[in-house]
Amino acid sequence: MAHLLITGHSRGLGAALTHQLLNEGHCVLGISRHPIRELHQFKSSAFQELCADLGQNAGIASTLESKLFEDFFNNVEQAILINNAGLLGPIGRAGQINGADITQSIAVNVAAPLALTNRFLAITGRCKDRRIAHLSSGAARTPYPGWNIYCASKAALDHHARCISLEGPEYCRIESIAPGVIDTQMQAEIRACSLEQFPMRQKFDQLKESGSLAPSESVARKLIQHLFSQSFGMSPCTDLREI
Numbered sequence: 001m002a003h004l005l006i007t008g009h010s011r012g013l014g015a016a017l018t019h020q021l022l023n024e025g026h027c028v029l030g031i032s033r034h035p036i037r038e039l040h041q042f043k044s045s046a047f048q049e050l051c052a053d054l055g056q057n058a059g060i061a062s063t064l065e066s067k068l069f070e071d072f073f074n075n076v077e078q079a080i081l082i083n084n085a086g087l088l089g090p091i092g093r094a095g096q097i098n099g100a101d102i103t104q105s106i107a108v109n110v111a112a113p114l115a116l117t118n119r120f121l122a123i124t125g126r127c128k129d130r131r132i133a134h135l136s137s138g139a140a141r142t143p144y145p146g147w148n149i150y151c152a153s154k155a156a157l158d159h160h161a162r163c164i165s166l167e168g169p170e171y172c173r174i175e176s177i178a179p180g181v182i183d184t185q186m187q188a189e190i191r192a193c194s195l196e197q198f199p200m201r202q203k204f205d206q207l208k209e210s211g212s213l214a215p216s217e218s219v220a221r222k223l224i225q226h227l228f229s230q231s232f233g234m235s236p237c238t239d240l241r242e243i
Protein backbone atom coordinates (compact mmCIF):
# COMPACT_ATOMS: atom_id res chain seq x y z
CA MET A 1 0.00 0.00 0.00
CA ALA A 2 1.41 3.38 -1.07
CA HIS A 3 0.85 6.84 0.43
CA LEU A 4 0.19 9.44 -2.27
CA LEU A 5 -0.14 13.20 -1.99
CA ILE A 6 -2.08 14.47 -5.02
CA THR A 7 -2.55 18.17 -5.72
CA GLY A 8 -5.60 19.20 -7.75
CA HIS A 9 -7.59 16.11 -6.65
CA SER A 10 -10.99 17.86 -6.79
CA ARG A 11 -11.70 17.35 -10.50
CA GLY A 12 -10.30 16.23 -13.85
CA LEU A 13 -7.25 13.98 -13.92
CA GLY A 14 -6.54 14.47 -10.20
CA ALA A 15 -10.03 13.28 -9.23
CA ALA A 16 -9.75 10.22 -11.51
CA LEU A 17 -6.35 9.35 -10.00
CA THR A 18 -7.72 9.76 -6.47
CA HIS A 19 -10.77 7.52 -7.09
CA GLN A 20 -8.73 4.76 -8.72
CA LEU A 21 -5.95 4.79 -6.14
CA LEU A 22 -8.42 4.65 -3.22
CA ASN A 23 -10.28 1.78 -4.90
CA GLU A 24 -6.95 -0.06 -5.23
CA GLY A 25 -6.41 0.27 -1.46
CA HIS A 26 -3.82 3.06 -1.37
CA CYS A 27 -3.86 6.08 0.97
CA VAL A 28 -4.39 9.52 -0.55
CA LEU A 29 -3.91 13.03 0.79
CA GLY A 30 -5.59 15.44 -1.65
CA ILE A 31 -4.86 19.15 -1.85
CA SER A 32 -7.21 21.53 -3.72
CA ARG A 33 -9.32 24.56 -2.93
CA HIS A 34 -12.54 22.48 -3.01
CA PRO A 35 -13.16 19.31 -0.98
CA ILE A 36 -14.75 16.18 -2.55
CA ARG A 37 -17.56 15.13 -0.28
CA GLU A 38 -18.31 11.75 -1.91
CA LEU A 39 -14.83 10.47 -1.09
CA HIS A 40 -15.56 10.65 2.61
CA GLN A 41 -17.11 7.18 2.23
CA PHE A 42 -13.49 5.99 2.43
CA LYS A 43 -12.01 5.61 5.91
CA SER A 44 -10.23 8.70 7.20
CA SER A 45 -7.05 6.62 7.42
CA ALA A 46 -7.26 6.11 3.62
CA PHE A 47 -8.42 9.51 2.39
CA GLN A 48 -7.63 12.92 3.80
CA GLU A 49 -7.96 16.39 2.33
CA LEU A 50 -6.23 19.68 2.82
CA CYS A 51 -8.07 22.70 1.40
CA ALA A 52 -5.46 25.19 0.26
CA ASP A 53 -5.07 27.82 -2.41
CA LEU A 54 -1.75 26.99 -4.06
CA GLY A 55 -2.09 30.17 -6.12
CA GLN A 56 -1.22 32.24 -3.03
CA ASN A 57 2.08 32.29 -1.15
CA ALA A 58 0.15 31.92 2.11
CA GLY A 59 -1.62 28.78 0.81
CA ILE A 60 1.67 27.21 -0.23
CA ALA A 61 3.29 28.11 3.10
CA SER A 62 0.43 26.69 5.19
CA THR A 63 0.55 23.45 3.18
CA LEU A 64 4.30 23.09 3.66
CA GLU A 65 4.01 23.74 7.39
CA SER A 66 0.95 21.52 7.86
CA LYS A 67 1.36 18.71 10.38
CA LEU A 68 -0.92 16.57 8.21
CA PHE A 69 1.62 16.67 5.34
CA GLU A 70 4.41 15.47 7.64
CA ASP A 71 2.31 12.90 9.54
CA PHE A 72 0.90 11.44 6.31
CA PHE A 73 4.35 10.29 5.18
CA ASN A 74 5.60 9.22 8.61
CA ASN A 75 7.09 5.70 8.50
CA VAL A 76 5.51 4.68 5.17
CA GLU A 77 6.83 2.00 2.81
CA GLN A 78 6.19 3.88 -0.41
CA ALA A 79 5.83 7.69 -0.57
CA ILE A 80 4.55 9.34 -3.75
CA LEU A 81 4.00 13.00 -4.63
CA ILE A 82 1.87 13.80 -7.67
CA ASN A 83 2.12 17.47 -8.63
CA ASN A 84 -1.05 17.57 -10.72
CA ALA A 85 -2.77 20.91 -9.92
CA GLY A 86 -2.40 23.25 -12.87
CA LEU A 87 -3.78 26.41 -14.42
CA LEU A 88 -3.88 27.01 -18.16
CA GLY A 89 -4.56 30.72 -17.89
CA PRO A 90 -3.86 33.51 -18.29
CA ILE A 91 -4.26 32.93 -22.02
CA GLY A 92 -3.25 35.69 -24.41
CA ARG A 93 -0.32 37.42 -26.00
CA ALA A 94 2.38 38.92 -23.78
CA GLY A 95 1.54 42.55 -23.16
CA GLN A 96 -2.18 41.80 -23.10
CA ILE A 97 -2.51 39.70 -19.96
CA ASN A 98 -3.03 40.62 -16.33
CA GLY A 99 0.09 40.65 -14.15
CA ALA A 100 -1.69 39.27 -11.06
CA ASP A 101 -2.97 36.31 -13.13
CA ILE A 102 0.62 35.55 -14.17
CA THR A 103 1.74 35.48 -10.53
CA GLN A 104 -1.13 33.15 -9.59
CA SER A 105 -0.41 30.79 -12.46
CA ILE A 106 3.30 30.58 -11.66
CA ALA A 107 2.43 29.91 -8.00
CA VAL A 108 0.16 26.94 -8.86
CA ASN A 109 2.16 25.57 -11.79
CA VAL A 110 5.73 26.13 -10.58
CA ALA A 111 6.22 27.47 -7.03
CA ALA A 112 3.88 24.93 -5.38
CA PRO A 113 5.28 21.80 -7.09
CA LEU A 114 8.89 22.86 -6.52
CA ALA A 115 8.29 23.72 -2.86
CA LEU A 116 6.22 20.56 -2.25
CA THR A 117 8.98 18.45 -3.82
CA ASN A 118 11.57 20.08 -1.57
CA ARG A 119 9.48 19.43 1.55
CA PHE A 120 8.55 15.91 0.43
CA LEU A 121 12.22 14.98 0.02
CA ALA A 122 13.07 16.50 3.40
CA ILE A 123 10.41 14.58 5.36
CA THR A 124 10.61 11.20 3.59
CA GLY A 125 14.37 10.69 4.01
CA ARG A 126 13.94 7.30 5.69
CA CYS A 127 11.56 5.87 3.08
CA LYS A 128 13.13 3.34 0.69
CA ASP A 129 10.78 3.98 -2.24
CA ARG A 130 10.04 7.60 -3.08
CA ARG A 131 8.45 8.76 -6.33
CA ILE A 132 7.62 12.22 -7.65
CA ALA A 133 5.45 12.82 -10.73
CA HIS A 134 5.08 16.30 -12.21
CA LEU A 135 2.12 16.71 -14.59
CA SER A 136 3.75 18.42 -17.53
CA SER A 137 2.31 19.03 -21.00
CA GLY A 138 3.19 18.83 -24.67
CA ALA A 139 3.16 22.64 -24.28
CA ALA A 140 6.41 22.37 -22.29
CA ARG A 141 8.13 21.08 -25.41
CA THR A 142 6.21 22.79 -28.24
CA PRO A 143 5.55 26.56 -28.12
CA TYR A 144 1.95 27.76 -28.61
CA PRO A 145 1.11 31.44 -29.24
CA GLY A 146 -1.18 32.72 -26.49
CA TRP A 147 0.08 30.13 -23.98
CA ASN A 148 3.37 31.84 -23.12
CA ILE A 149 2.80 31.52 -19.34
CA TYR A 150 1.54 27.92 -19.45
CA CYS A 151 4.30 26.73 -21.81
CA ALA A 152 7.02 28.39 -19.72
CA SER A 153 5.62 27.00 -16.45
CA LYS A 154 5.45 23.43 -17.75
CA ALA A 155 8.96 23.71 -19.23
CA ALA A 156 10.10 24.74 -15.73
CA LEU A 157 8.70 21.46 -14.34
CA ASP A 158 10.55 19.46 -16.99
CA HIS A 159 13.84 21.14 -16.19
CA HIS A 160 13.26 20.78 -12.46
CA ALA A 161 12.83 17.02 -12.91
CA ARG A 162 16.05 16.85 -14.95
CA CYS A 163 17.98 18.67 -12.21
CA ILE A 164 16.59 16.55 -9.34
CA SER A 165 17.38 13.45 -11.39
CA LEU A 166 21.01 14.57 -11.58
CA GLU A 167 21.09 15.42 -7.88
CA GLY A 168 20.01 11.80 -7.29
CA PRO A 169 18.22 11.88 -3.91
CA GLU A 170 18.39 8.45 -2.24
CA TYR A 171 15.70 5.91 -3.14
CA CYS A 172 13.92 8.50 -5.27
CA ARG A 173 12.59 8.50 -8.82
CA ILE A 174 11.24 11.63 -10.48
CA GLU A 175 9.50 12.13 -13.82
CA SER A 176 7.79 15.04 -15.55
CA ILE A 177 5.03 13.49 -17.66
CA ALA A 178 2.96 15.00 -20.47
CA PRO A 179 -0.40 13.18 -20.17
CA GLY A 180 -1.85 13.94 -23.64
CA VAL A 181 -5.08 15.81 -24.32
CA ILE A 182 -7.72 14.94 -21.72
CA ASP A 183 -11.44 15.75 -21.69
CA THR A 184 -11.47 17.97 -18.59
CA GLN A 185 -12.46 21.50 -17.61
CA MET A 186 -9.06 22.68 -18.83
CA GLN A 187 -9.99 21.68 -22.42
CA ALA A 188 -13.36 23.46 -22.04
CA GLU A 189 -11.40 26.59 -21.06
CA ILE A 190 -9.38 26.32 -24.28
CA ARG A 191 -12.54 26.08 -26.41
CA ALA A 192 -13.98 29.11 -24.61
CA CYS A 193 -11.04 31.31 -25.73
CA SER A 194 -11.26 33.81 -28.55
CA LEU A 195 -9.03 33.29 -31.60
CA GLU A 196 -7.39 36.59 -30.69
CA GLN A 197 -6.32 35.10 -27.33
CA PHE A 198 -5.41 31.68 -28.72
CA PRO A 199 -4.99 31.52 -32.53
CA MET A 200 -4.72 27.68 -32.53
CA ARG A 201 -8.07 27.16 -30.78
CA GLN A 202 -9.72 25.48 -33.78
CA LYS A 203 -7.31 22.55 -33.52
CA PHE A 204 -8.71 21.90 -30.02
CA ASP A 205 -12.34 22.42 -31.18
CA GLN A 206 -11.70 19.68 -33.75
CA LEU A 207 -10.16 17.32 -31.19
CA LYS A 208 -13.37 17.58 -29.14
CA GLU A 209 -15.69 17.26 -32.18
CA SER A 210 -13.86 14.17 -33.45
CA GLY A 211 -13.94 12.48 -30.00
CA SER A 212 -10.15 12.55 -29.79
CA LEU A 213 -9.90 13.81 -26.20
CA ALA A 214 -8.95 11.03 -23.80
CA PRO A 215 -11.28 10.38 -20.83
CA SER A 216 -9.57 11.27 -17.54
CA GLU A 217 -10.27 7.73 -16.21
CA SER A 218 -8.21 6.00 -18.92
CA VAL A 219 -5.35 8.50 -18.62
CA ALA A 220 -5.36 7.98 -14.83
CA ARG A 221 -5.25 4.19 -15.31
CA LYS A 222 -2.22 4.39 -17.60
CA LEU A 223 -0.48 6.92 -15.38
CA ILE A 224 -0.95 4.76 -12.27
CA GLN A 225 0.39 1.70 -14.09
CA HIS A 226 3.49 3.63 -15.12
CA LEU A 227 3.92 5.29 -11.72
CA PHE A 228 4.25 1.92 -9.95
CA SER A 229 6.42 0.35 -12.67
CA GLN A 230 10.17 -0.22 -12.63
CA SER A 231 10.55 2.07 -15.63
CA PHE A 232 9.18 5.10 -13.76
CA GLY A 233 11.88 7.78 -13.49
CA MET A 234 14.27 6.13 -15.98
CA SER A 235 13.87 9.24 -18.10
CA PRO A 236 13.08 12.56 -16.35
CA CYS A 237 10.72 13.85 -19.09
CA THR A 238 8.24 11.60 -20.86
CA ASP A 239 4.98 11.58 -22.80
CA LEU A 240 2.37 9.11 -21.49
CA ARG A 241 1.15 8.52 -25.06
CA GLU A 242 4.55 7.05 -25.93
CA ILE A 243 4.84 4.74 -22.93
Ligand SMILES: NC(=O)c1ccc[n+]([C@@H]2O[C@H](COP(=O)([O-])OP(=O)(O)OC[C@H]3O[C@@H](n4cnc5c(N)ncnc54)[C@H](OP(=O)(O)O)[C@@H]3O)[C@@H](O)[C@H]2O)c1
Pocket: 007, 008, 009, 010, 011, 012, 013, 014, 031, 032, 033, 034, 035, 052, 053, 054, 055, 056, 083, 084, 085, 086, 087, 108, 135, 136, 137, 138, 178, 179, 180, 181, 182, 183, 184, 185, 186, 187
Ligand atom coordinates in the same frame (compact mmCIF):
# COMPACT_ATOMS: atom_id res chain seq x y z
N1 LIG B 1 -6.51 18.47 -19.76
C1 LIG B 1 -5.52 18.39 -20.64
O1 LIG B 1 -5.74 18.23 -21.86
C2 LIG B 1 -4.09 18.46 -20.16
C3 LIG B 1 -3.09 18.34 -21.13
C4 LIG B 1 -1.77 18.39 -20.73
C5 LIG B 1 -1.47 18.56 -19.40
N2 LIG B 1 -2.45 18.69 -18.47
C6 LIG B 1 -2.06 18.88 -17.06
O2 LIG B 1 -2.65 17.87 -16.25
C7 LIG B 1 -2.96 18.41 -14.95
C8 LIG B 1 -4.43 18.16 -14.63
O3 LIG B 1 -5.19 18.86 -15.60
P1 LIG B 1 -6.80 18.79 -15.66
O4 LIG B 1 -7.15 18.89 -17.08
O5 LIG B 1 -7.30 17.68 -14.82
O6 LIG B 1 -7.15 20.21 -14.98
P2 LIG B 1 -8.52 20.74 -14.37
O7 LIG B 1 -9.66 19.87 -14.72
O8 LIG B 1 -8.59 22.19 -14.68
O9 LIG B 1 -8.26 20.56 -12.78
C9 LIG B 1 -7.25 21.31 -12.17
C10 LIG B 1 -7.10 20.92 -10.71
O10 LIG B 1 -6.13 21.83 -10.14
C11 LIG B 1 -6.67 22.40 -8.96
N3 LIG B 1 -6.25 23.79 -8.77
C12 LIG B 1 -6.36 24.81 -9.67
N4 LIG B 1 -6.01 25.97 -9.09
C13 LIG B 1 -5.65 25.66 -7.81
C14 LIG B 1 -5.22 26.43 -6.71
N5 LIG B 1 -5.09 27.77 -6.78
N6 LIG B 1 -4.94 25.80 -5.54
C15 LIG B 1 -5.11 24.46 -5.42
N7 LIG B 1 -5.51 23.68 -6.44
C16 LIG B 1 -5.80 24.27 -7.60
C17 LIG B 1 -8.20 22.35 -9.15
O11 LIG B 1 -8.83 22.29 -7.87
P3 LIG B 1 -9.65 23.49 -7.19
O12 LIG B 1 -10.29 24.31 -8.28
O13 LIG B 1 -10.61 22.77 -6.30
O14 LIG B 1 -8.64 24.26 -6.41
C18 LIG B 1 -8.38 21.05 -9.91
O15 LIG B 1 -8.53 19.99 -9.00
C19 LIG B 1 -2.58 19.89 -15.02
O16 LIG B 1 -1.32 20.10 -14.44
C20 LIG B 1 -2.55 20.20 -16.50
O17 LIG B 1 -1.69 21.27 -16.80
C21 LIG B 1 -3.77 18.63 -18.83
